[in-house]
Amino acid sequence: MPNDCISYQNSGYFSKLIVDYLDEKPNLKQLYNHFPKIENFKLQIDEKKANFPVENRHVLVSELEKQYAGFEISEVSSSNIQLLKQANTYTITTGHQLNLFTGPLYFIYKIASTINLCKQLKTEFPKHDFVPIYWMATEDHDFEEINYFNFKSKKVKWNRESFGPVGRLSTDGLQEVFELFSSELGIGSNADDLRNLFTKSYLEHSNLADATRFLANELFKNEGLVIIDGDSTDLKKLFIPYVKKELLQQNSFKNVMETNEHLKDYFVQVNPREINLFYIEDNLRERIIFEDNKFKINNTDITFTRDEILAELENSPEKFSPNVILRPLYEEVILPNLCYIGGGGEIAYWLELKSNFEANNVTFPMLLIRNSVLLSTQKQADKADNLELFWSDLFSNQQELFDKKTKEFSEFTIDFTTQKEHLKKQFESLFAIAVKTDKSFTGAVKAQEIKQIKGLENLEKRLLKAEKRVHTDKLERILLLQNELFPNQSLQERKANFSEFYLEVGSSFLEKVLAELQPLEQEFKIIVL
Structure with missing residues (x-):
């Protein structure tokens, strides 16, 4: 059996920016805080401890308790939520869209990487606790990116329209998707498990956020995973000062553009807007634009004066949604987070943001490339x-x-x-x-x-x-x-869905992934099922 290792740098599947980041090239050092090595986490802990208000912890726990109401939750996840009140507890976070039935395999690898890093940190720093967080991208609106998954080279797709934040989207119409998927599964106990999982996730929950929470919780219920929805009035109250600053000063545009100039020799992942906020309602997610001395909601007739939009922010903070530039700042304001785990594209845009964190006096997290995996049968x-x-x-x-x-x-x-x-x-x-x-x-x-x-x-x-x-x-x-x-x-992990492998080997698939992934290693993991 082949037994060689493939580093991310030599795989041919990562951009020059990410390769140079992994190689710790000196020209990129100003774009991140501490490189993700086990010995550097003590420095990150000390910085976050000195710069995270204890009152934010209580708001966070209270909101999580509300979000989990009505869900069966494991003892370890329930305990982890309560641990977040403690000053010696920190989070490791990954985020992902609400892809139908998890979407590509790397959804699984992101969360497994996050869980395993928490375990490794607990061993290294036993006086602290570490909670794995899955941040659901409930406020995204790119429905066409998430409304399908691939099963044995066939696309299983949910056909409907969506205009607002996808987390609020009704699950009506997924019965038809289930019937198509069920017919492809065939017979056997593993096929029945997958049918049951899809049914309980999507046919027994009324919106996509709740369905995804149930699904992720069911897959990782024994690992202490905590799932958070940022589409929350109470959490956004904590973010009001930063939203106000964005509306009135628009400094993030200047900060990120200056960083992007430093990255001119690389492909720039995202470019900032003058205002990096959306205005959202159930069926609306549109950019906030400042024109003619007024704040306008793009593609609508909604306008605000300066005083009106500040009043709207105080009264309805849930209507203000950070875009890709500001969402990382929002995450780090409400979470006692040490490290963000993401794919190459995600880490590329996080590398644009450090100066904006510094301008807002928010600690910039460590940035870790998630584990990448190639699954192979013994045959x-x-x-x-x-x-x-x-x-x-x-x-x-x-x-x-x-x-x-x-x-x-x-x-x-x-x-x-x-x-x-x-x-x-x-x-x-x-x-x-x-x-x-x-x-x-x-x-x-x-x-x-x-x-x-x-x-x-x-x-x-x-x-x-x-x-x-x-x-x-x-x-x-x-x-x-x-x-x-x-x-x-x-890459297999960008195309295939976990169900294809679960169908063959059952729950041992997830057990093997969790057993073998080493989050701080910079190489593809070959897992023979």
Whole structure:
């Protein structure tokens, strides 16, 4: 069985910014607080302790108790909620959209990474407690990004319209989705478990936020996960001073744009607005714009004077929703958080935000790339072994992989480097003669050298092509295996849904993921189910 490791940096699936961050390049150090190493968490704890009001803890716990009313909750999760009142308790947080039935696999990996980091920190710092938090992105409105999941290469989709925050969206219409999914599952106890999970999550809850809370709670009920919905009046009351500052001073635009100038050699993940807030109601989520000395709600006739919008903020803070620039600040204001765990794209936009945190006197969290995983069956691992493949081979570009393996399978060397070097030495003596005559002869020698080198390169390509035909069977088996593990030549974790693997191995799937993920390691985890 292949047993090599694939670092994130060498996988080919992370941006230059994230690779440089993981390599701790000096030019990026000003964009984060402490790099996520176990020894650095003590520094982060000390900073957060000195800069997090105890009264925020009580508001947080009170709100969580309200949000969990009517839900069955495990003893460990209930205990974790109460621990948040204590000054020596901190959170590790991940966030994700309310994807239907969890969406891609990396939803599972994010939460597992968060849970496992809390366990590791408790071992390292036994006098403190650490609570894993899943922040539900209930105020997002990108319904088309979350209204489906893939099951065995088929899209299971919820067809309906959505205009406001997705967390408030009614679950009406999901019976039809369930029937389609159920018909694909087949028979067996694992299939029945998945049917039951979908039914209890989506058909027995009236909105998408509650359905997602139930689902995540059910999957991780024994791990102490605490799930939070930021779409809350009481939590947003804590954020009023920051919203007011955004409306009147609009400093986040200036702060983030200055940072983005520092990132000009990289792809910038997000760009700020002049005002980084939405105005939301059940069926409305639109940007707040300042024009003609008035605050306007985009695509509506709603307008406010300065005094009116400040009164609206005091009376109805739940109507003010932070966008991607301000949501991280909101999270860190209401949570005693040490570290945010996210994918490469998320960490890329968090790296734009430190200066804005400093301007608001809020401690910037540590930023950790979530665990990435490749799931394989034992049969697939055996195939890789039989085909003399390393796991890193399967991460390769398909054409490069074919070329590499063809050369390895061939009985002779498909590399004319020696011949090309020999040819170049022969031409060196011709050039020595050429420089003693006119320039036209020198040009003729150079042209002939290029022509013959090109001829050798073409012969090399033709020989490689001929050898590919000889080894067609093995190469086709490699192709099939890579396509199984990398659907559409993309990462499995970005395409497949957990249900596909749960169907095969049941609850041991989640147990194995939790047992094997090491959040502070910077390499793909290969899990053979």
